Amino acid sequence: MKIDLFITCLNDALFPRTGVAMTRLLRRLGHEVRFNDAQTCCGQMHFNTGYQKEALGLIRKFVADFRDAEAVVAPSGSCVAFVRDLYPKAAEWAGDEELLREVRLIGERTWELSEFLIKVLGVEDVGASYPHRVTYHPTCHAARLLRVGDAPLRLLRNVRGLHLVELPAGDQCCGFGGTFSVKNPETSTAMLADKVHNVLSTGAEVCTAGDNSCLMHIGGGLARLQSGTGVVHLAEILASVETVNPAAVVEPARFSAEGLA
Structure with missing residues (x-):
């Protein structure tokens, strides 16, 4: 399966190791992983704090960035919930029928990592080792x-x-x-x-x-x-497939397409 990573802005800015881990995991399971580095914020914090009009541009951009994806997978239940639950409400609020159609379609293909592994791939044992x-x-x-x-x-x-x-x-x-x-x-x-x-x-x-x-x-x-x-x-x-230090500090660094190599 071809999987497009939706890294989310928080992970991109502060927790790049999570995106790298997702890539390694999904590739280990035999899937093609892609990263569109044009992606930005999904618009959740704007919409939730009263800036619905400003969020619409980000929602439309998300649709454009992932329109052709077979599956969109993210390490964030919060952002995925926004795409599935509030994107349709935002499109209805804007009175944009075409956007509503598109966000409903993309919502059906957007998954949080754990539910994607269990519900879509049907995998419970990913071959990990973490002695803690x-x-x-x-x-x-x-x-x-x-x-x-x-x-x-x-x-x-x-x-x-x-x-x-x-x-x-x-x-x-x-x-x-x-x-x-x-x-x-x-x-x-x-x-x-x-x-x-x-x-x-x-x-x-x-x-x-x-x-x-x-x-x-x-x-x-x-x-x-x-x-x-x-x-x-x-x-x-x-x-993880070996012993790691759970208290290790990771310096912030942008997640990028180069990180998938």
């Missing part, structure tokens, strides 16, 4: 809008050497919520404190999730406590 104690945080958009269910857990349970421990109150939001954490810092921090407490109660070396936005928030809380517990995106665990 890990807990999983189900992110809000992936759980509530995409309904990925236990797909990430099924993948993690088949990783060699990985000891998966349940996260107490795992379905509770970590408090990030994009601009919510900026506009409501006190509430966001209180929610983060609960999440960090629950992560630490598991004794896990690593907290993983399918969205680096949430992991950035949780990881910041863990780091400020000097807890020694790291955060690692699900894609990096699934791409």
